[in-house]
Amino acid sequence: MQKLTIAVDCDDVIVPTASLIVDHYNKTYGTSVELKNLYSYDLKVWGVDDDATAVARVDEYLMSDEYQSALPFVEAIDALRTLSKQHDLHIITGRRDFLATATEKMLDQYFPDLFQSVQYTNFFSDKPRSKSEVCQALQVDLLIDDHLHHAKVVADCGIRVLLFGDYPWNTSSDLPALIERVKDWPAVVKLLTTS
Numbered sequence: 299m300q301k302l303t304i305a306v307d308c309d310d311v312i313v314p315t316a317s318l319i320v321d322h323y324n325k326t327y328g329t330s331v332e333l334k335n336l337y338s339y340d341l342k343v344w345g346v347d348d349d350a351t352a353v354a355r356v357d358e359y360l361m362s363d364e365y366q367s368a369l370p371f372v373e374a375i376d377a378l379r380t381l382s383k384q385h386d387l388h389i390i391t392g393r394r395d396f397l398a399t400a401t402e403k404m405l406d407q408y409f410p411d412l413f414q415s416v417q418y419t420n421f422f423s424d425k426p427r428s429k430s431e432v433c434q435a436l437q438v439d440l441l442i443d444d445h446l447h448h449a450k451v452v453a454d455c456g457i458r459v460l461l462f463g464d465y466p467w468n469t470s471s472d473l474p475a476l477i478e479r480v481k482d483w484p485a486v487v488k489l490l491t492t493s
C-alpha cells in the first residue's frame with residue numbers, strides 16, 4: 299500500500315469525551331441528556347432557557363481537569379503507532395485553541411512523535427475553519443472522523459473518509475461513495491496497513 303497522508307479527529311475517535319460531557323452535565327444540572335442529544339438544540343433537554351447557557355455550561359466543563367485529562371482509547375494507541383510506521387499522520391480536531399495545551403500534553407504522553415501537526419478548527423466558535431479546507435491545505439488523502447458533518451464536507455472535496463464508530467450522531471443509511479464506516483481501531487488498521 300502506498301504512503302498516505304491521514305488526518306485523524308480527536309474527540310470520540312482518539313479520546314472518548316462525549317459520554318464524559320453528558321454524564322457530567324446530568325450530574326451537575328439534574329438533567330437527562332442522552333448521547334443522542336449531544337448535538338441537539340432542544341433547550342428542554344438541556345434544561346435551559348437559551349442556547350448560550352447550555353454552551354457556557356459545557357464550556358466550563360471543557361476547561362476542567364476531568365475533561366482535559368480524559369484517557370484515550372487503549373486501542374487507538376497501538377493502532378496509531380502502527381499506522382505511523384507506514385503513513386504521515388496529522389490531527390484535525392474541532393477543538394478550540396484554548397484546548398491546545400491540554401491536547402498536546404495528552405498527545406505527547408500517549409502518542410509521542412506520531413503526528414506531524416495538530417490543527418484546531420474551532421468548530422463551536424465564531425470563526426471555525428472547515429475541516430475540508432484544512433484537509434486540502436495539508437493534502438490529506440484520508441480523514442478518520444466520527445462526525446457525519448465533517449465526513450460529508452470533506453468527502454465533497456473528493457477526499458476519502460473513514461466514518462469512525464457507532465454513534466447516534468453518525469447514523470445514516472445513505473452515505474456518499476467516498477465515506478466508509480469503520481467500527482473501531484482494529485478495523486482501521488486492517489484497512490490501512492499492508493499485511
Ligand SMILES: [Mg+2]
Pocket residue numbers: 307308309310311443444445
Ligand atoms: Mg469527533
